Amino acid sequence: MISKHPPGLVIPFSNEPQLALLPETFTYPFCYQPDPWAKQAAIELQQWLSLHTPDAQQHEGKMYGVLVVKSQRGELGYLCAYSGATIALSDLKETFNKHFVPNIFEGFSQDSDFSTHQAIINQINAEIEALSSCQTLVDLQEEVATLKRQAEKAISLKQQAMVEQKKQRKITRHAISEQLSTWTETHDPDTFAHAKALSISLSRESVTHKKALQALKTYWQQKIAALSEQVTEKLDVISVLKKRRKKLSNKLQKQLFQQYQLLNIDGNKKEVLELFAEQDKGKPPAGTGDCAAPKLLQYAFSQQLIPICFTEFWWGKSHPSEIRKHGYYYPACQGKCGPILPHMLQGLAVDINPLLTNPAEQLSLEIVYHDQHIVVVNKPAGLLSVPGKNIQDSVETRIKAKFPHAQGKLIVHRLDMATSGLLVLALSERAHKSIQQQFIEKRVEKRYIALVDGVIAEESGNINLPLILDINDRPRQKVCVEHGKFAKTTWHVIERFNDKTLLQLYPITGRTHQLRVHCAHPDGLNTPITGDGLYGTLADRLHLHAETLSFNHPITKEPLSFHIQVNF
Template sequence: MHKNFKNKITYFKPEQIKGIPLPEKFTFPFYYEPHTLTQIAAEDLQNYLENEFSENHNFGLDETQDGLIIGKMFGVLVVQDLEGNLGYLSAFSGKLAGTNDHEKFVPPVFDMLTENSFFKKEEEILNAFNREIEKLESDENYLKSKSDLEKYTKESIEEISTFKIWMKANKAERKRIRQANEKIISDKDLVKQSNLDQFKFRMLKESWNQVLNELNKKNDEFETQIQSLKSERKTKSSALQNQLFGQYTFLNQAGKTKDLASIFSETVYEKPPAGAGECATPKLLQYAFLNDLKPIAFAEFWWGSSPKSEVRKHKHFYPACNGKCRPILKHMLKGIELEKNPLLQNLAEGKDIQIEFEDEFLIVVNKPADLLSVPGIEIQDSVYTRLQERLNPVEPLIVHRLDMATSGLLVVAKTKKAHHFLQNQFIKKTVKKRYLALLSKPVEGEEGEIDLPLRGDFDDRPRQLVCFEHGKKAVTKWKLVERNENTAKVHFWPLTGRTHQLRMHAAHELGLNAPIVGDDLYGKPADRLHLHAAELEFVHPETRETMRFEVKEDF
């Protein structure tokens, strides 16, 4: 048992949990509604963070506090000890206030920050390499060598280019003299002039080559040292990383252990991503298994200011991440009965698609919320499969898609010619689309345009990130329809078609900072995602008429 066992578990008071039944199964980590017990635990931990946590960490909640703002994901794990007493464990992802050692929180799976640990020693060696590389890269002689090489390379190109122009002019003049049959200069002298020009050109290039070779030689002496140090640093860093992977060994309830390297060798990643094993939930489970505590339920919440790239809201609950945690938790939760994965349930069963228009070339449908546009890996039921059955033997050709959770208008082609024509309109962005959304809080202003580039979150698909460096352009126009005390209705016009564009632009703090009601990825779950593709306008592939459809939705 861990020596700080009694310090790490917070037992519930009987009055806190009176009449609350235990969950029959453990929380499905990647999509869940927090159990009442985890809500009580989270509220207790949040109260501690707000009133008792005294470490110097700037969460961005106090404008008077100095230092870099770093919000954190915290986790709570409701556990039962051998005597049947209920309590909860607390953890944070990564480090907190620059350390892993905090009284209320469970320790990491492996503490690389321990004084005199192999990591610290190897880290100091790597830092020594960094200092030596920085010293060489800032050496005055090296900087002068680089500057001279750049300067004289540019001068050589300019001088040689100028000489080539001069030679070309001389050649043209000799040609003119020959064609005019002038006897001022003999052919023999013209040949001599040409040979002289070629000789001067060779001498010029040789002169510059000699200068540049000397400069390159001097520059290469520094570059070789720097590259040698960088190569050695990379080798040592890779060896240290592999050594670290071996130190992160994860338990499951059967007492079986697996290290990071073997866990991720079975995935498409092959190697563990940065930060794997440092998330809250693996820390919590590891501590529970080490101390004979039975895991009952868990939840994670964000504490602090929203980060600049992803959508994280203060005190909101979030699932465990897919990229870093899913492979680890697959091992750690082996043998523990989990709640059903809601994402594998067909929530669209019994919901009909409505036909808004149909002819021999296309069909326009009103898709209900929670129905896939095309078959998924686990769920086959979709607009495609339903139309396939309806139109048999005609094959429905999907032109565009809506997110499963989004309701509204879809146009589907019946012929390859119609499909090609309609698809071209989407590619050229001539199709007009308008969405209706119910936002989770009022917004400022009456209308505007959101321009936030997006890319996938490689560590937590299918979530998206705002990324100004590598993101793809994403632009949305919006207009307020109705402002209420706690919500707002808006129209959205997506000018680009990025994954989760409207959801991200609504939720992100640089967008409207108001998640769409029912957005289980970027906001809070509800009965459905309140996003509806209300209007669709395109040109008919055969008649060339403008077709406009509108389907209202009462949120």
């Protein structure tokens, strides 16, 4: 039975999950489906949040976590936490503090060295902002830009004039040449001398124009350089301030991370920096230790509570670059939590990492077509295209075993592990080069079929969202207009049923997770593919299948087209 009087910040359950036994092992935080007990705790927290943040979907959201725990006396309940050091709405701070576990480190006192240095950094920030927005600097930069435009125009006009003058000299030289071919110095010495003099004059004119162009370029270079020097002087001051700020920030970040003494159930402590160093992960990202999972575990261990299971969910509006759906469950992040949670979970019996098991071990790989140059396969969902870090079994290794005399690289393109469908592999270097070139020139036609969790109102469209790796949460991708790689997808609706939509997807580019992100992102279809555990919700499988593949045979140049249907 559930105790109604759990200790500390432990919240008693309002309802007990029906027919649900407590799990024997703790949740593997980086890949899981929520246990019924964790799910019930999440539902109750979501109900609480709905009361206290009724307009949450209008504001940028947060990741929230719940940890089901048991006291030493067997009392059962759950803890709540949110990711981040603070909440956005200051008027809710006191209410949240009574409901959520505290941060692992609450901050330095006002008179500490940290606070003193932080004040210096704040002052430097203010100076940088003031200098960067200084009207004198802005005016100088605009003036330099204007001079560069004027210089470009003046030089361009001069060059165009020189081109026309060169054409005229060429015509004149041709006429002189014609005259000299019919006259000799003895026949008409005056005409001959005049033609010679004109030819020399034309050569001198060419040299004069070239010198004039160089003089014009020098004039503008000197004029721009004089003004640019003033800009550089001001930017150098800003650069010095930025270097000083970076040095101080690194020092403060180190001081800050030293305060995060992370516990495990055995009472062993380790610093964040130490844990990142042990795994060669480099410098911890800002905010490491402030995610929901480490907060929950830290509080549980400090209160001698026994962790039972855990889950995290997103509450609120997604950040424009990421894909977080309101109320959806998500695993712990790899960038911040990956190096620290293994230490915090030491001493607990934890679920086996599903990423270490090969879901395709008993699955066969269908060969659709092969000859001495290529092989086309129908990859089952769950089989890797190439060997992974933990699993060697893949399309590549299986084809190598079946065609031991294949030469060079086999893989020309890939499908995600969770995606099924058609792949072409090369059995010779010549074939690989030819097919690869077809991919580069976008002469390979690919069509996917996908089932998405929602009804798409339009019949067809295009999605253009540039993608980049989320370095703090690999292998997730995110949208980044500034640094992302161009990615385009065309789509068509096949049919709608049971609040789902069956689509045809045509990837014009081939970015990692392109179709998955383009379907799930709010600026795409805003509807995740069914079974997408990264950008939506888990199901029996990812409902994405590469059903059509067309290209020219690398040797015979014969058009080839393959089609494999799937029933989702």
